[in-house]
Amino acid sequence: QVQLVESGGGLVQAGGSLRLSCAASGRIFSINVMSWYRQAPGKQRELVAAISSGGSTSYVDSVKGRFTISRDSAKNTVYLQMNSLKPEDTAVYYCKFWNADNVGYWGQGTQVTVSS
Helix, strand or coil: CCCCEEEEEEEECCCCCCECCCCEEECCCEEEEEEEEEEEEECCCCCCEEEECCEEEEEHHHCCCCCEEEEEEEEEEEEEEECCCCCCHHHEEEEEECCCCEEEEEECCCEEECCC
């Protein structure tokens, strides 16, 4: 059974930083894309950032220049460095991995709250 466990969320003031981590355990092989989503209250879940197995990255426009996604494939771990946080970044952040067979796995979510 595959488990994705996020950590690093919390409460931070506007302008501050947080680093999220998501580690996969269990029988998961050949992870392809690793990604971060977020869902704010009353809003749809949105893709924030993604990184391919080759290291190519993509970001939603609202976080470009502030967030950085990275991965340690040997540890089946993805990170999201979030700088210059804004109140509108407040959400539950979820990681999602796809394996080579395009099967997706979700983490349980971690709360990020940015106070103004």
